[in-house]
Amino acid sequence: MVPPRISIKLCYDIVSPYSYLAFETLTQYRELWNIDLELCPYFLGGIMVAANNRPPMSVKLKGEYLSQDIKRLGEEAGLKINVAWVNNPPNTMGVARFLRAYKDVSSQAELESVSRRLFVEMFSGERSPSDPGFLGCLVPDLISEDKLKQVIARSGSQEIKDLVKTESAALVKDYGAFGFPWIIVRRGDGTTNSFFGSDRFGNMAWWLGSEYKWQGPRPDVPKSKL
Amino acid sequence: MVPPRISIKLCYDIVSPYSYLAFETLTQYRELWNIDLELCPYFLGGIMVAANNRPPMSVKLKGEYLSQDIKRLGEEAGLKINVAWVNNPPNTMGVARFLRAYKDVSSQAELESVSRRLFVEMFSGERSPSDPGFLGCLVPDLISEDKLKQVIARSGSQEIKDLVKTESAALVKDYGAFGFPWIIVRRGDGTTNSFFGSDRFGNMAWWLGSEYKWQGPRPDVPKSKL
Numbered sequence: 001m002v003p004p005r006i007s008i009k010l011c012y013d014i015v016s017p018y019s020y021l022a023f024e025t026l027t028q029y030r031e032l033w034n035i036d037l038e039l040c041p042y043f044l045g046g047i048m049v050a051a052n053n054r055p056p057m058s059v060k061l062k063g064e065y066l067s068q069d070i071k072r073l074g075e076e077a078g079l080k081i082n083v084a085w086v087n088n089p090p091n092t093m094g095v096a097r098f099l100r101a102y103k104d105v106s107s108q109a110e111l112e113s114v115s116r117r118l119f120v121e122m123f124s125g126e127r128s129p130s131d132p133g134f135l136g137c138l139v140p141d142l143i144s145e146d147k148l149k150q151v152i153a154r155s156g157s158q159e160i161k162d163l164v165k166t167e168s169a170a171l172v173k174d175y176g177a178f179g180f181p182w183i184i185v186r187r188g189d190g191t192t193n194s195f196f197g198s199d200r201f202g203n204m205a206w207w208l209g210s211e212y213k214w215q216g217p218r219p220d221v222p223k224s225k226l
Numbered sequence: 227m228v229p230p231r232i233s234i235k236l237c238y239d240i241v242s243p244y245s246y247l248a249f250e251t252l253t254q255y256r257e258l259w260n261i262d263l264e265l266c267p268y269f270l271g272g273i274m275v276a277a278n279n280r281p282p283m284s285v286k287l288k289g290e291y292l293s294q295d296i297k298r299l300g301e302e303a304g305l306k307i308n309v310a311w312v313n314n315p316p317n318t319m320g321v322a323r324f325l326r327a328y329k330d331v332s333s334q335a336e337l338e339s340v341s342r343r344l345f346v347e348m349f350s351g352e353r354s355p356s357d358p359g360f361l362g363c364l365v366p367d368l369i370s371e372d373k374l375k376q377v378i379a380r381s382g383s384q385e386i387k388d389l390v391k392t393e394s395a396a397l398v399k400d401y402g403a404f405g406f407p408w409i410i411v412r413r414g415d416g417t418t419n420s421f422f423g424s425d426r427f428g429n430m431a432w433w434l435g436s437e438y439k440w441q442g443p444r445p446d447v448p449k450s451k452l
Contacts, residue, residue: 059277062404065402068420076433
């Protein structure tokens with residue numbers, strides 16, 4: 001039985017490991033929960049500044065715990081997440097602008113594949129997202145060399161820079177976002193609620209109603225196999 | 227089938243609403259998960275200072291989200307949690323010292339009942355924990371008037387003040403704690419791991435092994451009744 005249609009906006013930046021967890025969870029639950037899922041890439045740094053927040057790693061022990069926490073959560077979810085930085089996270093402004101520009105010229109399925117590849121590249125820890133070659137991991141199977149160049153060129157335009165800025169400001173102002181993943185859920189009855197983090201899916205399921213079951217991050221794998 | 231015995235230390239302060247959620251979850255799962263549960267009251271303010279952390283509410287939007295988040299999580303768990311303060315949390319140093327002194331002269335069951343009553347009093351929002359009458363909610367059914375006076379007197383002694391201080395410092399130094407609830411879990415095989423927050427029980431169950439099932443915050447209530 002398919003539960004009533006709901007819509008979810010996932011606001012993320014590939015620099016955020018908890019966004020990666022939420023991204024994989026939501027794409028896995030899309031059919032089970034009958035989700036009209038919209039992927040919304042943003043630049044986390046802009047949100048943090050607008051919300052007067054600071055990275056968790058600015059508290060040393062929080063940073064140390066985060067590495068351990070992410071490792072455990074990643075293992076449970078079957079994902080390799082290696083957070084390679086220890087102090088400030090690397091700059092993803094270029095990637096965020098690229099994803100925003102790409103969103104305009106791609107389907108949601110293409111945006112999903114590209115975002116997933118960039119999350120994997122990010123958390124393999126091999127290369128910084130500010131390296132010029134970082135986006136090269138998309139070529140040639142997800143994007144052609146030519147298209148990559150076009151989208152990168154457009155991502156540097158004033159139009160896209162302004163768009164990323166105004167959309168970030170609006171997310172903070174209208175929804176109270178202060179970090180990622182920021183997940184905006186609209187229930188079948190039209191009620192909307194925001195959830196922060198990758199650890200509220202159980203509570204989200206409870207809020208959605210009894211047709212929506214939370215079965216952990218790997219609903220596809222029987223418990224006995226884990 | 228009862229799974230292998232595990233031991234859990236719950237480090238908490240009644241000022242922390244997520245500690246209240248973790249407290250109720252762990253006392254509910256004690257039999258299901260065969261937990262040797264030790265309740266360990268601390269003073270959160272001391273931990274925050276030692277770990278160079280600051281209250282989530284110091285970021286305005288985080289504070290606003292927290293109120294909404296706690297309300298939803300409390301409703302799911304069947305608990306009334308009203309966070310009545312908006313900026314800095316009220317001072318619980320006196321209550322923390324009281325609970326630490328009481329721990330020395332009580333059974334774990336008594337400490338549990340007293341802690342639960344103080345959590346309820348805290349999140350009814352009627353009275354500040356620094357009010358002289360706050361601990362009066364324990365009299366006469368949980369503690370006699372005389373015993374309350376004795377424990378309060380001892381909680382003001384240099385011995386207890388030093389104990390709370392040194393134990394907090396040790397928790398930060400030895401376990402990397404930076405906030406509450408801080409949950410130290412020892413598995414049947416002797417491996418120990420720390421979990422921060424009230425939102426890691428699913429991951430904890432995964433780490434413990436397939437005999438430990440996470441069934442949400444109300445394992446006693448059939449899903450169909452929720």
